[in-house]
Amino acid sequence: MEYKNVLNHISNKVPLTEEEENIIASKLKLKHYLKGQYIIQEGDVNRHQVFVVSGKVRTFYLDQSGKEHIVAFGIENWWTGDICSFSTQTPAEFNTQCIDKTTVVRISYDDMEQLYSEVPKLERYFRIILQAAYGSMTKRIIRNHSMPAKERYVLFTETYPEIVQQVPQYMIASYLGITKEFLSNIRSQLSDTSKGKS
Amino acid sequence: MEYKNVLNHISNKVPLTEEEENIIASKLKLKHYLKGQYIIQEGDVNRHQVFVVSGKVRTFYLDQSGKEHIVAFGIENWWTGDICSFSTQTPAEFNTQCIDKTTVVRISYDDMEQLYSEVPKLERYFRIILQAAYGSMTKRIIRNHSMPAKERYVLFTETYPEIVQQVPQYMIASYLGITKEFLSNIRSQLSDTSKGKS
DNA sequence: CGAAAATTTGACATGACTCAACTGGAGTGG
């Protein structure tokens, strides 16, 4: 079944007994979305922890002038969504939208709290996940501050080749914090230099 | 004693029994630093989780050209240091240095692991802390992408007035991702407009 | 095929950086 993905992901960090797996599985709900559908909308409280089983999503912020800023992508076997809204149960500042047909598994806030008490190992699991996520966010900020856009783009293509192939360029530009026009410019520079130096 | 700060901070999120407090306290070590001393140096493995009791520290990255980029400040009652290095026990990419005379409480990696098994509540505590930290990192990235430097600076002064007063300007510039000269420029613009419009 | 979405291109504008010189404390020591 589709729950295997999540359960494996958890078991990898924090081995689970069969009973624990069953308890967790009992709280999981499968959900299907079409391309373009919103999983979470700005202003709503995010009532679910969301794990992407297949497909891909993006989480973005809409600024006053109506520009989109991509906060994060979510692909197979990643947790996604507005953690801040979920953990404080306050209105989300971000939108999470499906880039493609997407299947997720989710856990409601109340079920999650109950799970934490029934399977305390999950606290450890999410602590570990969050440590890694926090570390990579930190590095992302530092890169934004210390590397020019061209290098950031190259690094991104090396780090997440799947994402580069699968999502439209303008979203990658937004994730990197540059305009789509400028990314286009960068790409043409890169393809020029990769051709001979005649 | 000086351990009260940490223990209170933990108890606030995750109420502790007296016995649990004692177990935790038994692993805590107090440490004093002078202005300018390093708590963690790039390249070393960060073997301690560090909590600032008094004073202030900064964590920064040194890029290839030798420029400093401030990752985070740490002030009273904040956890600080290179989480990534600590959690993976690999060499740190960042330096953590005291801006002033500073007192910290720390827990070694091994003790921390042992604590997690003796006082599982700590997993929950750090999960909660990390959720908040991750959320604020996310917002920091989005602000960098969606607001011009002047607004970011104003927001920073409103959010962390203590830090603005206590640390040198050039560090704040670095934290915001701009040069000290440009921050100086911004500040003079701000003080001009606050004076009459003659 | 045809329309909408994504990407590219180019002219022009600007926010932010660099570099270098200058100002103004805060020690320090004679």
Next chain:
DNA sequence: CCACTCCAGTTGAGTCATGTCAAATTTTCG
């Protein structure tokens, strides 16, 4: 108490990275 130095902050001229806007082109897909 002055002279000297050191460090933080300021100022200004010139430059560069990246943004804006508008149009052209290519790709996607019903």
